Amino acid sequence: MPSPGNNRRFPFFNRLVLPLIVPALILLVWQVLSDRGFLRPSILPSPLAVTRTFQGMAASGDLFSQLKVSLIRVFEGFGIGAALGTLLGLAMGLSPRLDRALTLMTGLLRPIPTIAWIPVLILWMGIDEGSKVTVIAVGAFWPVLLSALQGVRGTDPKYLEVARILEKGRWEALIRVVLPSALPSLFTGLRVGLGIAWASVVGAELIAASSGIGYMIMYAREVSQPDVMLVGIVSIGLTGLLMDFLVVQLERRLLKWNQAGKESQA
Amino acid sequence: MKASRGSLKVKGVAKSFALPQGDLRVLERIDLEVGPGEFVALVGKSGCGKSTLLRLIGGLEAATEGEILLREKRITGPGLERGMVFQEPRLFPWMTTRENIAFGLRDSTEKREAGETVEKYLALVGLAGFGDAYPHQLSGGMQQRAALARALVSRPEVLLLDEPFGALDALTRIQMQLEIQRIWRESRGTVLLVTHDIDEAVFLGDRVAVMSEGPGTLRKIIPVPLSRPRDRSSASFVKIRKKIYNEFFNSSRKIKGV
Numbered sequence: 224m225p226s227p228g229n230n231r232r233f234p235f236f237n238r239l240v241l242p243l244i245v246p247a248l249i250l251l252v253w254q255v256l257s258d259r260g261f262l263r264p265s266i267l268p269s270p271l272a273v274t275r276t277f278q279g280m281a282a283s284g285d286l287f288s289q290l291k292v293s294l295i296r297v298f299e300g301f302g303i304g305a306a307l308g309t310l311l312g313l314a315m316g317l318s319p320r321l322d323r324a325l326t327l328m329t330g331l332l333r334p335i336p337t338i339a340w341i342p343v344l345i346l347w348m349g350i351d352e353g354s355k356v357t358v359i360a361v362g363a364f365w366p367v368l369l370s371a372l373q374g375v376r377g378t379d380p381k382y383l384e385v386a387r388i389l390e391k392g393r394w395e396a397l398i399r400v401v402l403p404s405a406l407p408s409l410f411t412g413l414r415v416g417l418g419i420a421w422a423s424v425v426g427a428e429l430i431a432a433s434s435g436i437g438y439m440i441m442y443a444r445e446v447s448q449p450d451v452m453l454v455g456i457v458s459i460g461l462t463g464l465l466m467d468f469l470v471v472q473l474e475r476r477l478l479k480w481n482q483a484g485k486e487s488q489a
Numbered sequence: 490m491k492a493s494r495g496s497l498k499v500k501g502v503a504k505s506f507a508l509p510q511g512d513l514r515v516l517e518r519i520d521l522e523v524g525p526g527e528f529v530a531l532v533g534k535s536g537c538g539k540s541t542l543l544r545l546i547g548g549l550e551a552a553t554e555g556e557i558l559l560r561e562k563r564i565t566g567p568g569l570e571r572g573m574v575f576q577e578p579r580l581f582p583w584m585t586t587r588e589n590i591a592f593g594l595r596d597s598t599e600k601r602e603a604g605e606t607v608e609k610y611l612a613l614v615g616l617a618g619f620g621d622a623y624p625h626q627l628s629g630g631m632q633q634r635a636a637l638a639r640a641l642v643s644r645p646e647v648l649l650l651d652e653p654f655g656a657l658d659a660l661t662r663i664q665m666q667l668e669i670q671r672i673w674r675e676s677r678g679t680v681l682l683v684t685h686d687i688d689e690a691v692f693l694g695d696r697v698a699v700m701s702e703g704p705g706t707l708r709k710i711i712p713v714p715l716s717r718p719r720d721r722s723s724a725s726f727v728k729i730r731k732k733i734y735n736e737f738f739n740s741s742r743k744i745k746g747v
Contacts, residue, residue: 381575381577381579382579382581384549384579385579385581387549387566387567388547388548388549388567388568388569388571388572388573389569389592389593389639389643390567390568390569390595390596391592391596395596399581399592400581403581403583404581404583406583478583479623480582480583480584480623480624480625481582481583
């Protein structure tokens with residue numbers, strides 16, 4: 224039962240054990256069904272079989288070399304998309320005229336799913352790295368743009384009034400008041416953007432690639448290795464989880480001042 | 490005549506706000522002179538325009554009619570010679586207390602001097618040792634002290650206080666009233682305090698300006714010729730307080746025709 228006291232009384236249980244119960248139950252049922260012969264190994268291999276394949280692929284370095292290819296693509300694409308999204312979002316937040324000039328354009332482009340761009344980008348850029356990095360950049364761009372815009376717009380006018388009274392110029396007010404106050408919102412966008420970037424790379428690799436974790440899954444299907452496919456799927460989940468964890472840690476460090484609000488929300 | 494530091498003149502000021510249904514007059518024919526080093530309290534009901542008057546003096550709004558002079562010079566916008574504290578502390582949550590106070594310094598201030606000044610003002614408002622704390626780690630009263638230090642750190646001629654203790658609990662409020670009195674006596678600047686607390690106005694002000702609403706006008710200016718520190722329960726204190734109280738409640742009874 225959710226009560227505020229619970230978290231304090233059993234911190235270890237709540238933070239580390241509780242989240243593991245559901246996955247553990249699923250694995251247990253899955254393993255038992257496999258052992259009893261209800262699940263065909265050629266369709267759904269048992270968790271133990273998948274774990275053995277995982278260990279083998281991790282030991283040989285196969286898995287990590289594929290993951291590395293995908294991660295490099297994500298970092299390139301996310302870097303470009305997030306940088307452009309931040310700059311344009313801040314600019315639109317600061318200039319209502321620019322915002323108005325672009326609002327129809329962004330409203331039109333934003334609802335297009337990232338994967339819809341893949342065939343078009345392959346036509347324009349070929350199946351090289353360029354098209355994949357661009358897909359990721361597009362995926363990361365939108366949430367970052369919107370959160371940067373929202374962050375700037377959400378600056379409390381009372382803070383800006385203080386800057387005026389204290390004779391601060393436009394530039395100083397921007398750097399010391401508007402940007403810090405936009406940062407929590409921007410971070411939310413970066414976090415969402417990174418998640419979308421990771422999902423986009425896998426999508427792009429499933430469609431056209433000769434390396435990467437998405438390619439690994441596609442190839443395993445062609446050669447009928449369901450255990451390898453599942454290793455790929457699980458690795459995508461784990462990598463995504465790890466990336467999100469790192470972003471949250473970074474946010475905690477950079478936005479120490481914002482933690483009071485975060486804790487009371489949680 | 491020599492224009493002295495901290496002398497403030499409000500001359501024939503009126504203020505209207507443009508609303509869709511027409512202009513709303515919030516202040517009418519305000520004349521007020523505040524001498525250097527004087528403490529004037531403005532009391533009135535909410536909506537009587539007292540905060541608007543303070544914002545006009547602060548330069549955050551422009552008067553529709555009339556003019557406001559500081560040291561015989563017309564006010565056209567905000568400036569560091571007029572420090573301002575609001576009901577809410579308005580500290581930047583991403584800055585420590587020390588950084589927040591330093592934000593109130595003139596940009597040209599030399600670094601070493603800036604550091605010393607900030608420490609001095611931290612101590613003045615009783616926050617020595619809390620310089621590295623973030624606003625959310627401070628109590629409401631402490632946050633308001635930090636806001637006060639930020640307004641004072643550039644040594645303004647006039648301190649404008651817009652119900653600065655309104656959001657504090659009663660005991661902290663009394664504590665803060667004593668503090669502001671001590672700081673005012675040390676710095677000898679001019680103070681204009683907006684409040685709806687008659688007791689506070691009489692306790693702190695050299696004069697109490699009573700405002701009435703719709704549109705806001707200065708109804709009466711009542712001097713408080715009591716030596717400090719003042720005793721809130723003394724007969725003379727109570728008498729002045731009652732006089733101001735009657736300004737608000739006797740006149741309304743007359744209107745009702747009792």
